[in-house]
Amino acid sequence: MIKMNGIRKLYATGKVAVEALKGLDLELKGGEFVSIVGPSGSGKSTLMNIVGCLDTPSEGEFFLDGERVDQFNGNQLAEVRNKKIGFVFQNFNLLPYATAYENVELPMIFAGAPQKERKETVTRLLTRVGLGDRMDHKPTELSGGEMQRVAIARALANSPKLILADEPTGNLDSHSGAEIMGIFEELWKSGTTILMITHDPNIAKRTKRTIMIKDGVIVTSLNGNGNGSSSHE
Amino acid sequence: MQLTSLKLYMKQFLHDLRAQKLRTFLTLVGLSWGTVTVICLLAFGYGLQNNQQEQMKGLGDNIVIMWASNTSKPYAGYPKGRWFGFVPDDIKMMRQNIPDLEAVSGEFQRGNITIRNGRKSKLIQISGVDPEFAPMRTIVPEDGGRFLNDIDVNDKRRVIFLGNDLRDEIFGEGIDPVGKAVLIDNVPYTVVGVMVKKKQDSSYSGRDKDKGFVPATTFQSTYGDRYLDNIVFRAKTLEIHKQAVDRTYETFAKRYKFDPTDREALSMWDTVEDNGFMVFFVAMRLFVGFVGFMTLMVGGIGLANIMYVVVEERTKEIGIKMALGAKKGFVLFGFIFETLILTTIGGGIGYGIAQLIISLAPMMNIKDYVGTPTLSLQDKLAVVAILGFIGFMASFFPARRAANMNPVQALKL
Numbered sequence A: 001m002i003k004m005n006g007i008r009k010l011y012a013t014g015k016v017a018v019e020a021l022k023g024l025d026l027e028l029k030g031g032e033f034v035s036i037v038g039p040s041g042s043g044k045s046t047l048m049n050i051v052g053c054l055d056t057p058s059e060g061e062f063f064l065d066g067e068r069v070d071q072f073n074g075n076q077l078a079e080v081r082n083k084k085i086g087f088v089f090q091n092f093n094l095l096p097y098a099t100a101y102e103n104v105e106l107p108m109i110f111a112g113a114p115q116k117e118r119k120e121t122v123t124r125l126l127t128r129v130g131l132g133d134r135m136d137h138k139p140t141e142l143s144g145g146e147m148q149r150v151a152i153a154r155a156l157a158n159s160p161k162l163i164l165a166d167e168p169t170g171n172l173d174s175h176s177g178a179e180i181m182g183i184f185e186e187l188w189k190s191g192t193t194i195l196m197i198t199h200d201p202n203i204a205k206r207t208k209r210t211i212m213i214k215d216g217v218i219v220t221s222l223n224g225n226g227n228g229s230s231s232h233e
Numbered sequence B: 001m002q003l004t005s006l007k008l009y010m011k012q013f014l015h016d017l018r019a020q021k022l023r024t025f026l027t028l029v030g031l032s033w034g035t036v037t038v039i040c041l042l043a044f045g046y047g048l049q050n051n052q053q054e055q056m057k058g059l060g061d062n063i064v065i066m067w068a069s070n071t072s073k074p075y076a077g078y079p080k081g082r083w084f085g086f087v088p089d090d091i092k093m094m095r096q097n098i099p100d101l102e103a104v105s106g107e108f109q110r111g112n113i114t115i116r117n118g119r120k121s122k123l124i125q126i127s128g129v130d131p132e133f134a135p136m137r138t139i140v141p142e143d144g145g146r147f148l149n150d151i152d153v154n155d156k157r158r159v160i161f162l163g164n165d166l167r168d169e170i171f172g173e174g175i176d177p178v179g180k181a182v183l184i185d186n187v188p189y190t191v192v193g194v195m196v197k198k199k200q201d202s203s204y205s206g207r208d209k210d211k212g213f214v215p216a217t218t219f220q221s222t223y224g225d226r227y228l229d230n231i232v233f234r235a236k237t238l239e240i241h242k243q244a245v246d247r248t249y250e251t252f253a254k255r256y257k258f259d260p261t262d263r264e265a266l267s268m269w270d271t272v273e274d275n276g277f278m279v280f281f282v283a284m285r286l287f288v289g290f291v292g293f294m295t296l297m298v299g300g301i302g303l304a305n306i307m308y309v310v311v312e313e314r315t316k317e318i319g320i321k322m323a324l325g326a327k328k329g330f331v332l333f334g335f336i337f338e339t340l341i342l343t344t345i346g347g348g349i350g351y352g353i354a355q356l357i358i359s360l361a362p363m364m365n366i367k368d369y370v371g372t373p374t375l376s377l378q379d380k381l382a383v384v385a386i387l388g389f390i391g392f393m394a395s396f397f398p399a400r401r402a403a404n405m406n407p408v409q410a411l412k413l
C-alpha cells in the first residue's frame, strides 16, 4: 500500500531550514492497522501529510497503491486524496455551516458521484457510525465524539483504501475516544488500511503495529504484542 | 455534478452573505451606485446627441447653403473685390454641369411682407424656392397638403406653403387651411400645404416654421428681384460631397470669371463639415463612459476587498475541501461565481434604478434641451461588459490566492 524510500522534508522558514524528516523509509501493507508515536516535533504530522498527499517530500520516493506520487502536481494529488485516502483530524475539520449529511456528501460531490448514489452512501455511512438520526444536524449541535464520527463517515465516503488519522482521539474524553477506536477496529476488520498518530499509549496498544518516530526518522517498529523489530535510523 | 457544484457554490454564497451582512450591503450599494451613474451618463449623453442630430437635420440634411460674394483674387485681367450675384439660370447650369448633385434650389427671400386671412394679418418673411428645396431642408407637408411642385413653378402659380407656426397664427391651431386663400401683400394665394413641426436650432434667416414658401418663378415675377439670395444644394452621397463642392466652385468660376482657387468668391455654409461637431459628441460619450467606468471601478475595488476578506476567513474551509479532494479549479470557480453573483445583483439593482430615472426624465419637461435619455443596445452591452469585467477582475485575484493555497498551511488555521 505504502512504500517510502529516503523521504526528506525541509521547511525553509526565513534563513534557517528545518529538516522535519531526515531520510525516512516506511512500508505499509494493505490491511495493516498501524499507529505512529513519538515526541512532539518529531515529524509525525509532517509524515502523515506526505502520506496523505497533502504535501510532497523534498526528496525521496513515495509509492502509494503502486503509483509513484511524489512528483504529482496539485490536481493529481487532489485526485488521489479524493479517491484513495480518507482523513480524520484531531479537530474534526467539519464545515460549520453544513449538516452532517452535507459534510459526508462533500467528497462524493468532488468525485462526481450521482445524487442517488450519494444519498444511499451517506445514509448508510452515518447509520454505521451511529448517527442515522442526526443527519440534519450541524456540527455545533453535535458533541465532540459525534463530530469525529461524522468525520469518519466522511473519510469513508469514497471507499478509500487508506484511512489516515492525526490524533483522532486527541480532543475527546476517554469514553468517546474508546468508541472511536471501536469504529476504527471495525473498519480494519472489514479490510481498510489504517494509519494513525497518537500520543496515548493505550490507543497505540490497540493497533497491530506501532512505529516510533524521533527526530525525523523511524527508530522502532513494534508489533502490537510487544515483540518489536528495531529498525535503526 | 455541475448542478450539484452550483448548489454548493450557492450555499457558500448565502453563508457569506449572512456572515458579512454589512460589508455585502455596502459593496452592493457601491456597485449599484456605479451602475446607475454609468447608465444615466450614457443614456443622457445619447439622448443629447440624438437631440442635436435631429436639430441639425432641421436646418438641412447634409446640405450646403451658398451665397455669392466678392472675389478676393484678381483674375484674367479683373481686379479683386468684384461682386456678382446668382440668377435663376445658374440653377439650370448647376443641374446640367454637376452630375454629383442630388438636389439644388435657388432661394429668393424677402421680409416685411403682409400675410392676411380675414382679420388676421402678420408681417412675415417669404422664400421663393424650387420644389427640391423641401427634402433638403427636411420640410415635410402635413397630411392633406403638399409642398410646391414643378407645375407651380412652370406656371408661376400663386400658391403658398406655410410654416406650422405661421398657420397657427393666421388660421388657428390645428386648422387645415389647404385650398383656402390668403392675401400676400394683397394678392390672393392658395395654400397648398403646411409644414410638419420639426426641430431646428440653426438657421440663416429665421425659422422655417414662421415662413411662407412660394415658387421662385412666382416670387421673381411678383417682386422683380434679379438676384437669388442664396442657393441650397446637396450631393448624391456623402462620398462625393467634397467633389460636388469643388465642381460647384469650378462651374461658377468659369461662368463669373474668377479664380477657381478663390474660395471667398462663393461663401458656403457646409453642414457636412459641421458634422465634425458630432465627433465632439462621440468624444463626450467616451469621456462619460470612462468616468462611469472609474466609478464602477471603485465599486469593484470594494468588491475585491470583500473577496479577499472572504478568502481570508475561509482559508480553513478551503484547506478542508482540498484535503477531501477539491481541485484548484473548483476553489477558483467558487469565488468567481460568488463575485459574479454579487456583481449581477448590484448591477441589476443599479439597472433598475437607472431605468426608473430614465423613464421619469421625460416628465421633467427638459426634452427640448437635453432630448430623451435613451439607453442604446450598444450602451447596454457596454455596461454589461464593464460589470462583467469588473466582477471578474475583482474575483480573479482573491480566487487565485485561495486556489494556490497549500492545503497543509490552510488546515493549520
Ligand SMILES: Nc1ncnc2c1ncn2[C@@H]1O[C@H](COP(=O)(O)OP(=O)(O)OP(=O)(O)O)[C@@H](O)[C@H]1O
Pocket (backbone or CB within 6 Å): A011, A012, A013, A018, A019, A020, A038, A039, A040, A041, A042, A043, A044, A045, A046, A047
Ligand atoms: N510549515 C512549517 N514550517 C516550518 N517548520 C515546520 C512546519 N511544519 C512543521 N515544522 C517543523 O517540523 C518539525 C516537525 O513538525 P511536526 O508537526 O511534523 O511534528 P509532530 O511530530 O506532528 O508534533 P506534535 O506531536 O506536536 O503534533 C517541527 O520542528 C516543526 O517545527
Ligand SMILES: [Mg+2]
Pocket (backbone or CB within 6 Å): A044, A045, A046
Ligand atoms: Mg502533529
